[in-house]
Amino acid sequence: MTFSEILDRVGSMGPFQYLHVTLLALPILGIANHNLLQIFTATTPDHHCRPPPNASLEPWVLPLGPNGKPEKCLRFVHLPNASLPNDTQGATEPCLDGWIYNSTRDTIVTEWDLVCGSNKLKEMAQSVFMAGILVGGPVFGELSDRFGRKPILTWSYLLLAASGSSAAFSPSLTVYMIFRFLCGCSISGISLSTIILNVEWVPTSTRAISSTTIGYCYTIGQFILPGLAYAVPQWRWLQLSVSAAFFIFSLLSWFATGFAYYSLAMGVEEFGVNIYILQIIFGGVDIPAKFITILSISYLGRRITQGFLLILAGVAILALIFVSSEMQLLRTALAVFGKGCLSGSFSCLFLYTSELYPTVLRQTGMGISNIWARVGSMIAPLVKITGELQPFIPNVIFGTMTLLGGSAAFFLLETLNRPLPETIEDIQDWYQQTKKTKQEPEAEKASQTIPLKTGGP
Template identity: 80%
Template sequence: MTFSEILDRVGSMGPFQYLHVTLLALPILGIANHNLLQIFTATTPVHHCRPPPNASLGPWVLPLGPNGKPEKCLRFVHLPNASLPNDTQRATEPCLDGWIYNSTRDTIVTEWDLVCSSNKLKEMAQSVFMAGILVGGPVFGELSDRFGRKPILTWSYIMLAASGSGAAFSPSLPVYMIFRFLCGCSISGISLSTVILNVEWVPTSMRAISSTAIGWVPESIRWLVLSGKFSKALKTLQRVATFNGKKEEGKKLTVEDLKFNLQKDITSAKIKYGLSDLFRVSILRRVTFCLSLAWFSTGFAYYSLAMGVEEFGVNIYILQIIFGGVDIPAKFITILSISYLGRRITQGFLLLLAGGAILALIFVSSEMELLRTALAVFGKGCLSGSFSCLFLYTSELYPTVLRQTGMGVSNVWARVGSMIAPLVKITGELQPFIPNVIFGSTALLGGSAAFFLLETLNRPLPETIEDIQDWHQQTKKTKQEPEAEKASQTIPLKSGA
């Protein structure tokens, strides 16, 4: 008897699961907002140099830049005066007395003057947050296996509340970055515990719509059994059986039943497969390399657009609604595509289209705001669909014995991409088109790599490494047979005597 069969005895699709899903879904609603929080907390309003203390002696005039607009980071050394030589009158200097902002709303930019030479710190703050998400994954994953899913989930929510409040009242930028890093770690812990509790408690048909929960939700039965806590596991199962109206079935279960029937699962769980196994077999090396590139390019390009709302000259609140709304049709179209066209074609073309849209932004002038916005929304929708496809595709490509390891490696590359994306935007100071060239080219590269993966449509999940090796060999034979048949039909010409 397996875990799934025991859950069937106590009710795998009863009131408990529906309540579980409801409690899982509600707390997660606000988590995603943290990833894009800096769009609103770090907007850069129109600004110019604050006049020097003696500016009241005469009218204050700002120097003009090459575009004919007032300079944001320079001011005249002297007030314009006809009695001064032209070269002296035109001398400029940095904003030594701070800046004046054309906004009544405080952001971290206006709070700590993250403009001009300090504008790189704004992008660095977002990268620090993403670094927290990267670090939080392996740290909380290890803690979850050692102490249980529910305690780590509860602690992650408490940590998020404390670090989020700390970031809101930070007295300086370094302190703000520390709290944002902790926020990232907390969100990673919540996401990880979400996935594990989701997979280990909820049946397959409901996993796509459940997220995370605390408080009432019990600890994972699988973790309790594999940790040797059979008595607590039995009580939890009996409570679920009672809730689902199968109290008698729950009473029939004993600790001996759990130990005997799940002995095979317990033994197999003790066999450890590590990171090296992903590179030991040639087909797994190819899968790991191509998937890592696809995950990296998706996260890299996604946050280049998602965090660049301010660049399109449209109201950031309206544009953010559009950016969020495009996910609905994008995910729906992606579901249809992966169901009928296949995972490989869908994944490849989504990244190619996103890369093309980002590169197209280079050739559209900043005055054409509507067209630029349309391209950005289209690209963001493709990348959102790419994320949806990757989660399914990755879980189907890796065998069961390495699935969690493969998913972990893939997610790390997505986090690395999202962490580097804000830093790449700094290259725009050299030439405005450089960031889009980097983002777009990377997306094209990731899309091309997807075409080297195996197609998983209508195929059973591989359980072992041998399964995926056999699958690869069958795919090679299928491709070779038409070529051999075509070659056999070729009649060689005979030379005349």
């Protein structure tokens, strides 16, 4: 009896499982907010250089930039004065006495002046938080297997409460980053422990329905290396090449999805719309996107859905390059459409990846795939820094990588209406059958071709 047959024959959901799934799900609702918290705690209001202490009481005059607007990071060395030479009047210098912000809201930007030359630190703070999520997986995975799921879940919640509160009252940016890193670790621990408890309490047959969440359990922890140690010796060279190709294409899709998703999700401030309203729209688009993705993977297939979702998202990101910043409505519509596609891509990937890998490698494949998605989300804020060279460079990088991820998805096998593979040999047979199926129509077409013969004398 295969694993898929066992899933069909045993288990059911009862009141005990419903109660515990509900109790586990309710606290998780607030966890996702931490991933996007910096949208609101690191907004950059309009600002300009603070006048020097010895400045006169005359109105503070600011130099104008190429766009005709006042400079945010420069000031005149000398205020325009008729008694000064013309070449002296236009001399500028950086803001040496801080900045004045046109806002009453306190953020990490206004508190530690993360503007102009220091604006890179704002993106660094988000990247550090994502690094905490990446590191927290293997750490808490090992601890949950050593000390139990419930103690680690409780400890993770306490750590999140302590580190989150400490980050709010951090005296410096360095301390803030440390506590945000711990927040990321604790969030990873909460997700990990919750998924494990859900898998252990929910009957076996129902676990297939939640295959989109099972992968992040044991895989990122201690089961990655043992899984590889078990699987690699069994690979023959041909199997290794086929499996490695699928593995690379799958990882590229995961990386591109995480990479591009957070480029849009964390860019709410860039579209010139009220960040609270736009965040509601960004969050709301995920609901229809996931429903459409479910219908698409059920009728069109996983491969086509995954490929086109990433390609459409990549096109939307690249299209933002050619839309003027004055056309806020169109830019917002493109961003919302792209984020919806990437949200659907995440949903498809969790199901698709669990069906691509055989049972002996399923947890390992899901774990490594999640790691690459986290790596992509960690790098995304750093890529935004390249916008200081040219504003279009980040979108070129994000859009190109997303197109590559979508193209890679078309090289994967289709898993629609196929049983879950048990061994690597099943994947190899599956690949050979697919290859043979493609060759048969070509052979039949060739056999029906009548070669022309030259006529006799």
